[in-house]
Amino acid sequence: xxxxxxxxxxxxxxxxSISFAENHFDLTWKLGYSKxxxxxxxxxxxxxxxxxVQLDIARNxxxxxxxxxxxxxxxxxxxDMFYTYETSFKKPSLKSNERLFFTxxxxxxxxEIYINGTKVFxxxxxxxxxxxxxxxxxxxxxxxxxLVFPAPKRFPFPVDRTQASNVVKPAVSYEWDWHPxxxxxxxxxxxxxxxxxxxxxxxxxxxYELSSDYKKSAITILAAGKxxxxxxxxWKLADANGNSVLNSEGEMxxxxxxxxxxxxxxxxxxxxxxxxxxxxxxxxxxxxxxxxVIQTITQKIGFKRVRLVMNEGAWAEPxxxxxxxxxxxxxxxxxxxxxxxxxxNWVNPEIFPGIITKERYTELIDLAVNANLNIFRIWGGGIIxxxxxFEQCDEKGMLVWEEFPLACNEYPDEPHYLSILKQEATSIIxxxxxxxxLALWCGGNELFNNxxxxxxxxxxxxxxxxxxxxxxxxxxxxxxxxxxxxxxxxYIFKTPQGEEVFQEMKRAHNTAYxxxxxxxxxxxxxxxxIIPEKDLFPPKPKTAWETHHAFGAWMGSTxxxxxxxxxxxxxxxxxxxxxxQSQLMQCEGYKAIFEEARRQKPYCAMALNWCYDEPWxxxxxxxxxxxxxxxxxxxxxxxxSCRPFLASASISKFRWKEGExxxxxxxxxxxxxxxxxxxxxxxKIVSGDVTFDLLTWRPxxxxxxxxxxxxxxxxxxxxxxxxxxxxxxxxEGHPEYNSDYTLVYVPNIHAEKDKxxxxxxx
Numbered sequence: 075x076x077x078x079x080x081x082x083x084x085x086x087x088x089x090x091s092i093s094f095a096e097n098h099f100d101l102t103w104k105l106g107y108s109k110x111x112x113x114x115x116x117x118x119x120x121x122x123x124x125x126x127v128q129l130d131i132a133r134n135x136x137x138x139x140x141x142x143x144x145x146x147x148x149x150x151x152x153x154d155m156f157y158t159y160e161t162s163f164k165k166p167s168l169k170s171n172e173r174l175f176f177t178x179x180x181x182x183x184x185x186e187i188y189i190n191g192t193k194v195f196x197x198x199x200x201x202x203x204x205x206x207x208x209x210x211x212x213x214x215x216x217x218x219x220x221l222v223f224p225a226p227k228r229f230p231f232p233v234d235r236t237q238a239s240n241v242v243k244p245a246v247s248y249e250w251d252w253h254p255x256x257x258x259x260x261x262x263x264x265x266x267x268x269x270x271x272x273x274x275x276x277x278x279x280x281x282y283e284l285s286s287d288y289k290k291s292a293i294t295i296l297a298a299g300k301x302x303x304x305x306x307x308x309w310k311l312a313d314a315n316g317n318s319v320l321n322s323e324g325e326m327x328x329x330x331x332x333x334x335x336x337x338x339x340x341x342x343x344x345x346x347x348x349x350x351x352x353x354x355x356x357x358x359x360x361x362x363x364x365x366x367v368i369q370t371i372t373q374k375i376g377f378k379r380v381r382l383v384m385n386e387g388a389w390a391e392p393x394x395x396x397x398x399x400x401x402x403x404x405x406x407x408x409x410x411x412x413x414x415x416x417x418x419n420w421v422n423p424e425i426f427p428g429i430i431t432k433e434r435y436t437e438l439i440d441l442a443v444n445a446n447l448n449i450f451r452i453w454g455g456g457i458i459x460x461x462x463x464f465e466q467c468d469e470k471g472m473l474v475w476e477e478f479p480l481a482c483n484e485y486p487d488e489p490h491y492l493s494i495l496k497q498e499a500t501s502i503i504x505x506x507x508x509x510x511x512l513a514l515w516c517g518g519n520e521l522f523n524n525x526x527x528x529x530x531x532x533x534x535x536x537x538x539x540x541x542x543x544x545x546x547x548x549x550x551x552x553x554x555x556x557x558x559x560x561x562x563x564x565y566i567f568k569t570p571q572g573e574e575v576f577q578e579m580k581r582a583h584n585t586a587y588x589x590x591x592x593x594x595x596x597x598x599x600x601x602x603x604i605i606p607e608k609d610l611f612p613p614k615p616k617t618a619w620e621t622h623h624a625f626g627a628w629m630g631s632t633x634x635x636x637x638x639x640x641x642x643x644x645x646x647x648x649x650x651x652x653x654x655q656s657q658l659m660q661c662e663g664y665k666a667i668f669e670e671a672r673r674q675k676p677y678c679a680m681a682l683n684w685c686y687d688e689p690w691x692x693x694x695x696x697x698x699x700x701x702x703x704x705x706x707x708x709x710x711x712x713x714x715s716c717r718p719f720l721a722s723a724s725i726s727k728f729r730w731k732e733g734e735x736x737x738x739x740x741x742x743x744x745x746x747x748x749x750x751x752x753x754x755x756x757x758k759i760v761s762g763d764v765t766f767d768l769l770t771w772r773p774x775x776x777x778x779x780x781x782x783x784x785x786x787x788x789x790x791x792x793x794x795x796x797x798x799x800x801x802x803x804x805x806e807g808h809p810e811y812n813s814d815y816t817l818v819y820v821p822n823i824h825a826e827k828d829k830x831x832x833x834x835x836x
Contacts, residue, residue, distance in 0.1 A: 101163060101266065105130050107155040111221070115158050124180070126426040127157045127222065127260040140425075141604055141690050141701075143618045146254045153257050157222040163267065165212045171272045174212065178204040179460075180263030180427075183243045184223040190216055198494050199242055200262070201458050201479075202501040205276075208267075225257040235455075239483035240491050242498040246422065246455040246481070251627040252688060252695050253425070262428035263460060271360075271368045275299045275326075278358045278371050279508060283548075284340075284379050288409060291337040291377050295322065297330040297358065305368075306361040311337070311354055311375075319354070326360060342409050343376030343510040345448045346471030347718055348747065352376060353468060353510065376468060376510025381407040382550035385585040386676035388559070401559025402552070404585035405679040406449075406473070406513065412779070414675055414745045415473070416668070416716040417449035418442065418686035418698065419589060422456045425689045432462035437703045438687055439466050445698070445709060446716035449473040451555070451588060451682050454518035455481035458502050467511035474511045477555070478502065478538055480518025484526050487533040495534055499541050507546045514550050515542045520562065521554035528554070555588050565591035565628065565684065565696060567663045567728075568638050575663045576727050579670040586680035587671050591696030593633035594660025594708050595624075595653045600691050600700055611649040613693070622693035633694040642729060642818050643797075656694065658816060661711035662728065664698075665815065668715040669722045672743045675781055683712065714813065718746040719776075721755055721803040721811050723787075729818040730799075736791050738801060740769065740784035742776050750776040754806035757787040761799040761819070794819050 103123045106115025119134040121127075128149050132140065140146040168174060176187065180200055187195040187204070189211045197204065208218075227237040233255070238245040249255035281294040295309055307330065311320040320337055341352040353374040360369040382403045391400050406415050423438060424430050442450070450467070452459065454477030467474050478499055485491065506512050517535045521528040528535060535553045542551045556562045561584040568574050575592070595601070601610060605618040613634060615625040624634040631637060639646070639655045646652035664683060671681035684696050691701040698709040714720070724739035740757055744750055757768040768787030776782055799819050805811040 101161045103159055103161050105260075106158045106160070107131070107152075108158070109155060111156050111223075113156075118158075118160065121159060123159070123261045123265050124263050124428040125260060126182075126258045126262065126428045127155075128152050128256070128258065129426055129429070130260075140254075140256065143604070143606055144621045146256050149256055152259070153225040153227075155224060157259060159220040159222070159261060161218050163216050163218070165214050165216060166267075166269060168209070168269065173207055173209045173270050173272055175268045175270055176204070176206045176208055176218065176266075177268050178261060178263065178265040180261070181220065181222065181265075182259055182262050182427075183226060183241065186221045188217075188219040188221070199498045199501075201242070201498045203505075220261070222259055225259060235481075236483055240486055240488070242479055242491075242494050244422075244456050244479045244481075245483060247425070250455065251633075252421075252623055252685070252692055252697075254621070254690065256425050258426045258428065260428065262426070271362075273299070273301045273305050273360065273362070274369055275302065275358070275360050275371060277504065278356070278373070279504070280356055280373075280375050282337075282375075282377060284377060288342060288379070289339055291340045292333075293320070293335040293337060295330065295332040295335065295358070297326075299326060299328045299330065299360070302326045302328055302330075302360065304363060306365070308359045308361060308367075310357045312357070313341070313354055314352060316355075337377075340377040343378040343468075344471060345408060345413065345473050346443055347446065347448045347745070348408065348411065348413060348471075351469065351471030351510065373508060374465070374468060374510075375508070378510055379407075379409055380513045380549065382514065382552075383407045383412070385559075385679050388585060388677070401585055402557045403550075404557070404560055405676075408473075408513075411747065412676075412679070413448070414672060414779075415449045415586075415680040415682065416672075416745070417447045417451065417473070417475075417680075417682045418712075419453050419682055419684045420450040420456075420459075420686050421453055422689045423687050423702070427457045427460075430460060432460075432466075434702070435459075435463045435466055438699065439463075439470055439472060441699060441703065441705065441709070442472060442686065443470050445713040446718065447472070447686075447712075449475060449513065449680075449682065450686070451475040451516075452477055453481070453685070454479060454516065454555075458506075461505075464506060464509040464511060468509050472511055473513040474506075474509070475514040475516060476502075476506060476512060477516040477518050480521060480534065482520050482523075482526055484528055485518075485521075485532070485534045492533060492537060496537060496541065499538055500545070503541055503545045507549070512546075512549060514552065515546070516551070516555055517553040519555060522557075556586075559585040560680075561587045562589040562684075563591075565593070566632060566635055566638070567592060567659050568635075570630075574728055575666050576725055579667055580724075580726070582670075583674075584678060586678065586682075587667065588680060588682050589684040590667050590681075591684040592660045592663035592667070592708070593635060593656070593694050593696050594706055595634070595656040595694050596691060596700045596706070597704065598649055598653055600704065601649070601653075601693060604691050605693065611652070612646075613652070619693050622691070623695060624693040633692075633696065657707045660706065660708040662816060664708050664712050665715050666725070668712060669741075669743065670724070672715075672745070673722070673724060673741055673781060673783075675745075717811075719744050719748075719750055719811060721752075721805050721813055723757065723801055723803050723813065723815055725801065725815060725817070729820060730791055731820045732791055732793055732822045734791050735788060737786050737788045738768075739786045740771055740803065741781060742773060742784065743781050744776050744779060747778045749778050752776060752805055752808070752811070755784065756804050756806070758802050758804075759789060759799055760802055761794045761796045764794070791819070793821060 103121040104118040105121035106118040182200040184198040226241040235245040235248040247257040305326040609617040613619040722741040759766040
């Protein structure tokens with residue numbers, strides 16, 4: 075049996091840190107399943123909590139790894155079963171002022187809870203914490219049962235994401251162009267038994283308002299308690315060194331609101347690339363009538379002001395009358411400073427969220443900070459991440475754009491759906507509003523598109539806006555992404571019409587690029603773990619390559635795009651060569667988009683690629699990090715393109731012919747709030763052992779948060795022996811600002827092969 079240890083919690087908090095008693099006991103969970111709700115499971119198997127019912131069954135039945143080939147299809151029958159978790163325990167010794175609670179931070183998705191055969195709780199929704207008082211139903215020996223319903227489906231067919239269009243369950247697991255159809259069910263977050271004092275605090279929230287000069291923070295303590303009238307509270311705020319800076323004490327009420335508290339000259343919380351993500355420590359204690367501490371809640375707090383303001387020049391659009399609304403604001407202003415948001419779209423780092431650990435979050439967030447990214451867009455098709463994700467974003471200075479779990483569907487105005495959405499959204503908002511990293515609420519992904527059909531008047535979005543306004547009026551809200559003026563796409567290096575990403579970006583005019591992709595193959599060692607050896611090379615549709623998104627994932631032959639690769643590089647003779655071609659194209663494509671978006675500042679204020687990570691190993695994906703945390707070469711390319719200050723080349727195309735007049739513009743990009751001084755910048759072309767100097771530029775001083783354009787380097791391309799060449803930009807005395815780009819070269823004898831690829835859209 076699998077034994078999961080849970081402590082009896084004598085001092086309890088839903089949202090803060092928890093002090094544990096020394097005594098504890100183990101719970102042993104088992105799992106059974108049946109076709110109907112009334113039918114008893116035929117057998118029980120060991121269960122791991124948190125986890126997923128699919129993983130327990132696969133482990134017990136010795137299923138092959140679901141990441142290999144199409145093994146995940148073996149799980150499909152599990153969508154439509156009822157699941158029963160059971161555990162037994164002896165009644166703990168409770169004092170007269172103590173109660174025993176069952177608590178869970180996440181059960182997916184609809185479920186009922188029974189103690190000794192009596193139903194004591196039922197819920198639809200996986201993001202609202204469960205707190206059930208079991209005390210009055212306890213016996214000396216107790217049986218606790220959780221009945222989990224089948225995966226919700228609006229209708230049996232079609233078998234796609236629209237089946238999730240009437241529930242607040244992430245739609246991604248119903249299949250996406252980078253995610254197989256695997257729908258998790260079961261207990262997915264921390265779960266156990268807790269002993270609480272009869273009087274306890276459910277939640278503490280420190281609401282604050284910064285003065286216009288950021289010299290003062292007016293704080294209001296908001297606490298919600300149960301049977302706490304007559305008790306007292308004690309509150310302390312300490313700085314990062316542990317020194318007490320504020321305190322308050324007084325009578326406790328079930329709904330406590332204490333205002334009039336002022337912090338002078340607060341240290342501000344900044345994104346990591348703008349300053350220090352400074353955090354204070356709040357300690358709230360509940361005291362009984364004898365003055366003894368019966369509960370302590372600790373949480374970190376960062377003081378910041380975030381606004382979404384109009385982009386420079388946006389008010390001038392549209393030019394014609396009658397004047398309608400301009401594009402909405404897409405410029406982040408943090409503590410009065412307008413920043414360029416450089417980031418990525420975060421997706422579930424596991425198909426089954428129950429196995430996501432704090433350590434997994436740590437590894438991925440650290441990689442993002444190291445790559446000079448300052449914001450995650452938490453895509454609306456996925457889960458609301460666990461607490462440790464937000465805690466680490468707070469500590470490491472990563473901004474979080476949080477979307478509610480709505481994506482690419484037309485969610486209904488029906489009363490039942492709206493009631494569950496209100497329940498879940500309220501829980502999400504109240505949990506996440508405490509985090510300094512929270513920068514933007516968003517209704518969901520691509521809801522204003524023709525495949526979704528929602529509008530400003532859709533009741534789910536009006537509801538979400540009203541809840542965000544009620545509970546977090548200081549955090550901006552967008553109904554969806556993209557909004558007018560923002561861009562989603564493109565996602566391939568060259569369009570079916572023959573336009574490269576270089577040309578597409580140069581003609582683009584957007585306030586923000588909130589999704590754009592560039593596919594690249596996973597390393598060969600990863601491919602060998604997911605594709606049968608007989609199918610490894612050459613890649614073909616209707617094999618594991620297609621199962622893992624190389625073909626038919628989005629349009630035509632995406633995400634591999636073999637026609638484009640062959641057109642630029644010729645037919646690959648090995649898997650290793652094909653991988654190198656694909657990864658090179660991903661690197662140069664992402665450089666082109668990130669750097670051009672930055673050159674379009676200040677009208678453009680944001681560039682977030684699709685996507686950062688992935689929940690299982692794809693053969694080809696737009697991700698920077700291959701499952702579980704393997705950096706593609708594109709990760710390092712993006713890291714360089716997102717440096718706060720760099721020398722950049724504006725390039726017009728990827729492929730150049732012998733005898734053509736090559737040209738590239740020189741830029742210095744500065745997103746830092748420091749003035750820079752650059753004496754000499756050079757641009758050159760290197761091919762093998764041959765070097766061609768293009769220009770020398772002496773720009774001098776560059777203002778903070780400002781880009782400057784330099785001269786254009788030119789060269790009539792001579793005959794070269796290599797089929798690729800590098801364009802190199804160097805800053806004298808500052809190699810950390812240098813950049814290089816790899817481009818394709820075509821000698822005259824090969825010019826007839828320079829044909830525009832056409833993607834098969836069928």
